[in-house]
Amino acid sequence: MNRRDFLATTGAGVLGASLLSPPWDRLLAQTQMPHAVWVENGEPAQLLAAALKEMGGISHFISRGDVVVVKPNMGWDRAPQYAANTNPELVAAVVTACLGAGAKTVKVFDRTCNNPLRCYTNSQIEEKAKIAGADVSQVRESRFVNKAINGELIKEWPIYKDYLEADKVINLPIAKHHSLSGVTLGMKNLMGVMGGNRGDIHNNFAQKLVDIDRTILPTLTIIDAYRILTANGPVGGNLAHVKQTRTLIMSPCLVTADYVALELFGLGADDAGFVGEAIKRGLNTYDVKKLNLRRVRLA
Amino acid sequence: MTANIRKVVQLLALGFFVVLFLLARYPYTERTEADIFLRFSPLIPLFDFIQHFRFSTLFWPALVILALTPFLGRFFCGWLCPLGTAIDAAGKVVKSPSNRFSGKWEKLRWLKFGILLGCILLALFSVNVWGYLDPLSIFNRALTVVFYPLGTLFVDQALLAAGRIPFLEDPAMFVYDTFKSLVMPETQAHHQGLLWIALFIGGILGLERLSRRFWCRNLCPAGAWLGFLSQFRMFERIVGEACPICNKCQTECKMDAIPGGDVKHTSKVECIDCFNCGKVCPPKVKAITYRWRWSPYHTPVDMTRRQVLQTSAGSLAALGLLQIGLPSKDSQTRQIRPPGALPEEQFADRCIRCLECVRICKSNGGCLQPDQIRSSLLELWLPVAAMREGYCEYNCNLCGIVCPTEAILPMTLQEKQHLPIGLAHFDKDLCIPFAQNSDCIVCEEHCPTPDKAIKFEIKEVLLPNGVKRKVKYPYVIRDLCIGCGICETKCPLPGQAGIFVTTENQKRAGATAPEPAANPYGG
Numbered sequence: 001m002n003r004r005d006f007l008a009t010t011g012a013g014v015l016g017a018s019l020l021s022p023p024w025d026r027l028l029a030q031t032q033m034p035h036a037v038w039v040e041n042g043e044p045a046q047l048l049a050a051a052l053k054e055m056g057g058i059s060h061f062i063s064r065g066d067v068v069v070v071k072p073n074m075g076w077d078r079a080p081q082y083a084a085n086t087n088p089e090l091v092a093a094v095v096t097a098c099l100g101a102g103a104k105t106v107k108v109f110d111r112t113c114n115n116p117l118r119c120y121t122n123s124q125i126e127e128k129a130k131i132a133g134a135d136v137s138q139v140r141e142s143r144f145v146n147k148a149i150n151g152e153l154i155k156e157w158p159i160y161k162d163y164l165e166a167d168k169v170i171n172l173p174i175a176k177h178h179s180l181s182g183v184t185l186g187m188k189n190l191m192g193v194m195g196g197n198r199g200d201i202h203n204n205f206a207q208k209l210v211d212i213d214r215t216i217l218p219t220l221t222i223i224d225a226y227r228i229l230t231a232n233g234p235v236g237g238n239l240a241h242v243k244q245t246r247t248l249i250m251s252p253c254l255v256t257a258d259y260v261a262l263e264l265f266g267l268g269a270d271d272a273g274f275v276g277e278a279i280k281r282g283l284n285t286y287d288v289k290k291l292n293l294r295r296v297r298l299a
Numbered sequence: 300m301t302a303n304i305r306k307v308v309q310l311l312a313l314g315f316f317v318v319l320f321l322l323a324r325y326p327y328t329e330r331t332e333a334d335i336f337l338r339f340s341p342l343i344p345l346f347d348f349i350q351h352f353r354f355s356t357l358f359w360p361a362l363v364i365l366a367l368t369p370f371l372g373r374f375f376c377g378w379l380c381p382l383g384t385a386i387d388a389a390g391k392v393v394k395s396p397s398n399r400f401s402g403k404w405e406k407l408r409w410l411k412f413g414i415l416l417g418c419i420l421l422a423l424f425s426v427n428v429w430g431y432l433d434p435l436s437i438f439n440r441a442l443t444v445v446f447y448p449l450g451t452l453f454v455d456q457a458l459l460a461a462g463r464i465p466f467l468e469d470p471a472m473f474v475y476d477t478f479k480s481l482v483m484p485e486t487q488a489h490h491q492g493l494l495w496i497a498l499f500i501g502g503i504l505g506l507e508r509l510s511r512r513f514w515c516r517n518l519c520p521a522g523a524w525l526g527f528l529s530q531f532r533m534f535e536r537i538v539g540e541a542c543p544i545c546n547k548c549q550t551e552c553k554m555d556a557i558p559g560g561d562v563k564h565t566s567k568v569e570c571i572d573c574f575n576c577g578k579v580c581p582p583k584v585k586a587i588t589y590r591w592r593w594s595p596y597h598t599p600v601d602m603t604r605r606q607v608l609q610t611s612a613g614s615l616a617a618l619g620l621l622q623i624g625l626p627s628k629d630s631q632t633r634q635i636r637p638p639g640a641l642p643e644e645q646f647a648d649r650c651i652r653c654l655e656c657v658r659i660c661k662s663n664g665g666c667l668q669p670d671q672i673r674s675s676l677l678e679l680w681l682p683v684a685a686m687r688e689g690y691c692e693y694n695c696n697l698c699g700i701v702c703p704t705e706a707i708l709p710m711t712l713q714e715k716q717h718l719p720i721g722l723a724h725f726d727k728d729l730c731i732p733f734a735q736n737s738d739c740i741v742c743e744e745h746c747p748t749p750d751k752a753i754k755f756e757i758k759e760v761l762l763p764n765g766v767k768r769k770v771k772y773p774y775v776i777r778d779l780c781i782g783c784g785i786c787e788t789k790c791p792l793p794g795q796a797g798i799f800v801t802t803e804n805q806k807r808a809g810a811t812a813p814e815p816a817a818n819p820y821g822g
Contacts (some may be wrong), residue, residue: 198791
């Protein structure tokens with residue numbers, strides 16, 4: 001091959017390759033993907049769409065044929081406006097997005113604090129997620145399996161089988177006040193897949209929560225802050241304590257998402273002991289001091 | 300023919316009863332009226348009248364039955380009563396003997412009138428014993444505590460086991476999901492006092508070993524009341540001249556209502572219109588027909604004056620015995636009744652112990668359980684909140700809505716959320732922050748009132764090892780606590796809870812709380 005041929009072939013190759021349109025945008029997004037996204041001033045579905053766009057699209061997280069678990073907070077027998085459970089519109093939008101990315105099934109469940117039938121119904125999550133195409137089912141005690149934790153305080157704990165077997169997990173908490181831990185966000189939301197006597201976790205809470213969360217990290221954490229509960233949490237019940245913040249926070253790192261969300265309440269990592277503990281033990285993927293946080297304000 | 304129609308109606312009535320039972324759960328709309336079959340009980344209007352001198356339209360189904368009975372006789376027993384149908388089924392299983400062998404029990408017939416009379420006499424003194432013996436109440440109680448939990452346990456386990464067989468997995472799980480959505484959306488029910496309720500229904504069904512419809516012939520006060528009303532019933536069994544007196548109808552009669560030596564007669568007090576006599580009459584003869592007669596003959600009630608006196612004396616003694624027990628303050632303090640329950644004495648008088656509230660509570664917070672005998676016999680099987688096992692769901696008011704006799708008054712959700720049924724207290728020897736100087740406050744987390752009734756203060760403590768630590772110490776605010784008991788249910792201690800609810804501060808429906816006694820020392 002002489003030089004001329006080489007140049008011609010290479011030129012044709014480059015031209016051909018660019019005509020076949022490789023995923024430039026995705027490759028680009030991957031290199032510039034922010035550590036976390038903060039989107040505000042929109043309706044739940046708009047917030048989600050904007051955040052996913054910043055993160056490089058849902059297909060960055062969900063592949064064709066995946067079994068996906070979407071874990072909202074629907075622990076309480078409260079209507080959506082009380083901000084005790086994840087916004088049902090947002091849950092539906094996440095389910096739709098996952099199915100759109102080719103997910104085989106999207107499972108939605110939560111081990112509730114109040115009566116499960118009432119929570120599933122009155123949070124309106126069961127209805128809206130089912131319409132969106134999710135497989136919404138009640139938690140069955142027989143489906144918890146003991147998982148080795150080998151943490152500082154917890155050696156093993158029962159975890160829901162469907163959660164462990166899922167290909168991808170989207171952790172979908174609501175941002176709320178909580179007396180014991182200051183706030184409840186993504187890390188605490190994972191308690192909904194834990195079996196056994198969860199009350200036990202409340203003593204030496206931060207340490208135990210980090211112990212367990214360390215072994216069951218989600219693919220993506222989306223914090224619903226469309227409405228946040230500022231007092232009397234995590235049950236709420238008083239509309240005066242609900243603040244409409246119309247915000248959504250997203251990060252592939254559980255701890256980062258929680259860390260960023262503390263700003264909603266004007267708190268720092270030391271005010272919410274479990275976030276501080278998680279950072280101390282290196283559970284965070286990104287250095288919270290040097291976060292690449294993308295802020296978007298919708299028009 | 301008529302006997303076959305009767306069997307179909309019996310099964311339909313039983314099915315209706317069971318369907319209503321299944322419908323008594325969350326989600327529930329008031330139009331469902333799941334308690335309507337319970338209000339068919341013919342005893343309810345009688346005792347409602349004794350209590351209030353009124354005929355309440357609330358009990359219209361029973362009033363319809365009572366209005367028809369003087370003409371038709373005890374058709375309710377033979378055609379509609381679900382307990383009667385269950386007894387018939389049990390008779391098939393344990394092979395009930397014919398009247399040739401069971402005739403000797405005829406002498407016990409008066410007993411049901413004795414029981415009815417005793418119930419009436421006690422009711423005059425506001426003591427409700429009849430509720431324990433009401434057939435619909437008995438059946439609902441057995442369904443709630445015994446049959447339904449037993450059935451769901453077996454079906455649940457069997458389907459899950461079938462689901463583990465590879466080639467059966469899909470069909471088994473399909474059936475399982477259907478079963479879970481239609482029959483058993485809630486978790487497996489467990490009830491206290493199971494033993495006695497199981498023995499009670501087991502005894503009634505087991506008595507079929509002695510004779511057919513033993514309970515209905517000899518013991519049932521509702522049967523006695525309906526029998527009393529049908530002494531002159533106009534719908535009669537007519538035996539034609541062709542009768543060869545083969546005695547087949549006599550030996551096969553479910554109620555032994557055909558006298559041994561006189562097959563042409565029927566005891567109108569006992570006959571339950573089952574039409575078996577017509578069915579067993581030999582095909583060539585067919586001498587038995589049924590007709591209306593405008594001048595009916597009379598069958599007297601089977602009770603001698605001596606028996607009336609014995610029963611009255613016995614009832615009086617029972618009444619006395621019920622009064623002289625020691626009312627224990629200790630046990631009364633844990634007797635938390637459902638929200639909207641009438642003041643205790645009226646409540647015990649009005650409640651028929653059908654446990655419909657216990658049933659519907661299971662699909663909600665699940666605190667209600669049949670009560671035990673603590674200090675008085677009459678506490679047995681009243682609903683009581685066992686709050687270590689379940690709590691009163693803040694957004695639920697269904698127990699009052701399904702109560703057939705309004706012993707628990709129906710309330711709006713808002714009324715219910717402001718009516719305290721008790722008050723929570725900390726047991727500081729057990730509660731984790733106090734006993735272990737370590738954070739917990741799971742109770743505070745679950746407290747459902749819009750302004751939490753459990754609050755906490757943060758105090759610094761010096762631990763034995765010299766370390767200082769800030770701990771959250773919870774306390775109860777009396778004016779905010781409604782006694783729902785979710786704190787007691789969710790307390791993470793393995794055994795006895797560090798917080799418990801007592802009847803203190805409870806407010807009963809239809810009554811204002813008693814004024815606290817004045818302090819004799821002027822403080």
